[in-house]
Amino acid sequence: MASTLFDKVWDAHVVTTMEGGATLLYIDRHLVHEVTSPQAFDGLREQGRKVRRPDLTFATVDHNVPTDGRPIDESTLSGQQIAALARNCEKFGVPLFGYHHPRQGIVHVIGPQLGLTLPGLTMVCGDSHTSTHGAYGALAFGIGTTEVEHVLATQTLISPKKPKSLGIQVTGSLREGVTAKDIILAIIRKLGAAGATGHVAEYFGPAIEALPMSGRMTICNMSIEMGARAGLIRPDATTLEYIADGDRPYAPKGAAFAELEARCAELKTDDPSAYDRLETLDASGLEPQVTWGTTPAMTVDIGQPIPEPANASETRALGYMGLKPGVDLREVAVDTVFIGSCTNSRIEDLRQAAAIAKGRKVAAGVRAMVVPGSEAVKALAEAEGLADVFREAGFEWHHAGCSMCLGMNGDILRPKQRSASTSNRPYEGRQGPGSRTHLVSPATAAATAIAGRFADPREYVA
Numbered sequence: 480m481a482s483t484l485f486d487k488v489w490d491a492h493v494v495t496t497m498e499g500g501a502t503l504l505y506i507d508r509h510l511v512h513e514v515t516s517p518q519a520f521d522g523l524r525e526q527g528r529k530v531r532r533p534d535l536t537f538a539t540v541d542h543n544v545p546t547d548g549r550p551i552d553e554s555t556l557s558g559q560q561i562a563a564l565a566r567n568c569e570k571f572g573v574p575l576f577g578y579h580h581p582r583q584g585i586v587h588v589i590g591p592q593l594g595l596t597l598p599g600l601t602m603v604c605g606d607s608h609t610s611t612h613g614a615y616g617a618l619a620f621g622i623g624t625t626e627v628e629h630v631l632a633t634q635t636l637i638s639p640k641k642p643k644s645l646g647i648q649v650t651g652s653l654r655e656g657v658t659a660k661d662i663i664l665a666i667i668r669k670l671g672a673a674g675a676t677g678h679v680a681e682y683f684g685p686a687i688e689a690l691p692m693s694g695r696m697t698i699c700n701m702s703i704e705m706g707a708r709a710g711l712i713r714p715d716a717t718t719l720e721y722i723a724d725g726d727r728p729y730a731p732k733g734a735a736f737a738e739l740e741a742r743c744a745e746l747k748t749d750d751p752s753a754y755d756r757l758e759t760l761d762a763s764g765l766e767p768q769v770t771w772g773t774t775p776a777m778t779v780d781i782g783q784p785i786p787e788p789a790n791a792s793e794t795r796a797l798g799y800m801g802l803k804p805g806v807d808l809r810e811v812a813v814d815t816v817f818i819g820s821c822t823n824s825r826i827e828d829l830r831q832a833a834a835i836a837k838g839r840k841v842a843a844g845v846r847a848m849v850v851p852g853s854e855a856v857k858a859l860a861e862a863e864g865l866a867d868v869f870r871e872a873g874f875e876w877h878h879a880g881c882s883m884c885l886g887m888n889g890d891i892l893r894p895k896q897r898s899a900s901t902s903n904r905p906y907e908g909r910q911g912p913g914s915r916t917h918l919v920s921p922a923t924a925a926a927t928a929i930a931g932r933f934a935d936p937r938e939y940v941a
Contacts, residue, residue: 829921885902
C-alpha cells in the first residue's frame, strides 16, 4: 500500500495507540522560547519532575527581545519572561541561546541554521509556526503550554487524532520578481484560511523543487495559515547540501551524515494516490501577491483591484483596513515597511530586499526596518555589506528577534497605521492595536518602501 512522507515519519514515531484512538508520539527535538514556557516549567517544579531529555531540548529568546539592542527591563512582562527562561534553563539543564548570544534568534530560524532540524524527525515548539521545519522533511507541530510541559517531562506528545494528508502540487516555474512568499499566499488564497484544516500538507512539484531551503521554509511556515496541522517537503539534494554546510554545529557529520543521506532516499511519498486529498497550483503565471484584508486568504495580485466582499467577514475586513472595493493597492500609501519574522528574515530574504534597495532611498515619511532572523544572519549580512545597503537607503537595521510580526516587544504600529510586512498574519491588531497589516514578499516590501505605496518589485529589477 502506498504511503505518504507524512505517514512514514508519523509511523516511525508512534510509541503506542491509546484507548480511544489517540496516539502517543516520540519527539526528537523540543524547541523552547520565553512566551509559552514559564507555566510549563512551573508545572515541572510543582510536581518535582525533571526535563526528560535536556539534550534534545533547546531554548532561545525571540518574541519579546528588544531588537534595538537596549538592555532587558525586568520591570516589564516581556523582561520577566526573558529572565524566567534564563532561570528555568539553568535549573533544568536546558541549553539556552540568550539575549545577545551569537546563536540567538527566532526559534524557527536558528533550528535549521544550527543543524537541529533534520529530515525524518519529529519536532515541537510552543509556537504555531513550528511548521517551518517541515521544509526539511521533519514532522513539526506547534503545541500549547500544557503540551510543552508534557513534552518536557516525557519527550512524547499525545495526538488525539492522526491528521489526513493533503498533497499540493505546484507546477511550472516562477518568473523574475515572484517568490516563495507569493506561492504560499496564492495557495492560501485558493484554498481559504481554513482550507487545509485537519490535514498535514505536503508540497511538491517542479516549482517547489527549484526553491532554495529559505523559500521552502517560507512555504511550510505559512501552512498553519490555511488551517494545516503541519507542512512538509520531501528532502532532496538541496536539503542535504544545506545540512552539510560546515557551519551547522549540531548537524551529523561523516558516517552519521551518510546514514542520514540513505534515510532521505526513503523519505518520500510513494505515489500521489496516497494522499487523502490533492490540490494543484500553476506557478508559471503567478504575480507578486499582497493581502488586502485580515486573513492571508484575502489576497490579490499586485495590480489587481480589491474585490467586492463575498461575505460579512470580508465586509468587516474592508472596514477595519480602511479600504474599498475596486481600489488598486499601488495607489495606497504605507506608513511602515517591516522585513523580518520567521517567514522572511533569512539571509536569502535580505539579499532579495537589498538588491532592490541598493542605490535607492526610502520614501519620505515611511519607516522602513530590517530585522534579521538571527544574530548569525545579522553578522553575515553585515559581512556581505547588506546592512550598509539598507542603512544608506534609509532602512533601520536591527538585532535579531520576532519584532513587528506581533505587538509584544515595542516594535508596533500605532492605530490605523498601515504596514507592508513580510510576516505571516495580517490579523486585526496583530502588529499593535488598530494596526493595518498587508503581507508581501521581501522583494515587494523593499519596492514598497522606495515607492511609499505598494509597488511591483519587477519595476525595480535592473
